[in-house]
Amino acid sequence: MKKVILLFVMLSLFTSCKKKKSEPEPVNEPFNTTSSTLVAQSAFTSNAHPTSGTVKLYSQRDSKTLVFENFQTDNGPDLRVYLSTTTGNSNFIELGALKSTSGNFNYNVDSSINTSTYKYVLIWCEDFAVLFGNSKLN
DSSP states (O other): HHEEEEEEEHHHHHHHOOOOOOOOOOOOOOOOOOOOOOEEEEEEESSSSOOEEEEEEESSSEEEEEEEEEEEEEEOOTTTEEEEESSSSEEEEEEEEEOOOEEEEEEOOTTTOOOTSSSSSEEEEETTEEEEEEOOOO
């Protein structure tokens, strides 16, 4: 009986962040790089769901911006963007809800955040504690 319950719980975790019926429209939010310095960049790696694209960290005078380019992932309930010290959700800073499952978009990053320490960008399903994809800023 315990094995059946455990199997049910495991299947629920792996299938819970499935696509919703309606996909959000792609976002094309341009970012002007002329007055910014590229600090780090990397490609996304898939975890529980296919995730691709590039993330770049730019620095301006007193601010930082995280720029998602050609981003693509599955849709899911309550997807969030975290900056984290690892690929887990134990030591992270939330940047907000995922703006779109595809396209180009940006997040402002508080200048006080040490992006050398918080170097992982996570796409996290809050409802089911599932990592969709991640990127390590280099």
